[in-house]
Amino acid sequence: MTAYVALLRAVNVGGTGKLPMTILAELCNAAGLSRVQTYIASGNVVAHSDASEDHVRTALEHQIHAYCGKRIGVIVRTASEIADVVARNPFRDMPGNRVMALFVDTPLPADPMEGVTGAKDEQIRVGKRELFVFYPNGMGTTRLRIPSEKTGTARNMNTVARLAEIAAALG
Numbered sequence: 001m002t003a004y005v006a007l008l009r010a011v012n013v014g015g016t017g018k019l020p021m022t023i024l025a026e027l028c029n030a031a032g033l034s035r036v037q038t039y040i041a042s043g044n045v046v047a048h049s050d051a052s053e054d055h056v057r058t059a060l061e062h063q064i065h066a067y068c069g070k071r072i073g074v075i076v077r078t079a080s081e082i083a084d085v086v087a088r089n090p091f092r093d094m095p096g097n098r099v100m101a102l103f104v105d106t107p108l109p110a111d112p113m114e115g116v117t118g119a120k121d122e123q124i125r126v127g128k129r130e131l132f133v134f135y136p137n138g139m140g141t142t143r144l145r146i147p148s149e150k151t152g153t154a155r156n157m158n159t160v161a162r163l164a165e166i167a168a169a170l171g
Contacts (some may be wrong), residue, residue: 004033075104086157099157
């Protein structure tokens with residue numbers, strides 16, 4: 001069994017895409033996942049599966065689509081990948097709530113500023129399958145727009161670290 005972390009895109013944000021976490025857990029079970037745990041009401045799941053990452057993503061997207069009637073993107077990573085994201089955080093000396101990992105399943109740009117608009121003091125670094133973004137003034141007033149946001153999903157490093165802990169404990 002592999003421990004996976006599934007990150008849903010655009011769930012429970014700004015009053016749109018409401019999906020109660022109890023329902024999400026049921027959808028995960030229906031997708032064949034076991035030992036399902038959700039974390040905070042923003043579409044974070046830790047669970048076990050014998051299936052591949054692609055199969056977990058596809059099965060979960062199918063279940064969510066059947067329930068919600070619309071497509072919601074799901075990013076899936078193994079527990080070890082999530083732990084690696086925490087370890088590779090280039091902004092580890094900064095407050096975790098001001099550093100985001102933007103998880104993507106598409107190729108990353110060689111230049112992290114490629115196509116970015118609205119940048120002020122923010123800093124972006126390329127990871128393996130994610131971009132790391134440091135918001136020195138917080139996200140509340142930023143005008144930063146990153147092309148990968150359209151298909152990816154971001155979590156602050158406090159959340160990523162907690163998901164890594166839950167996944168490690170799940171085994």
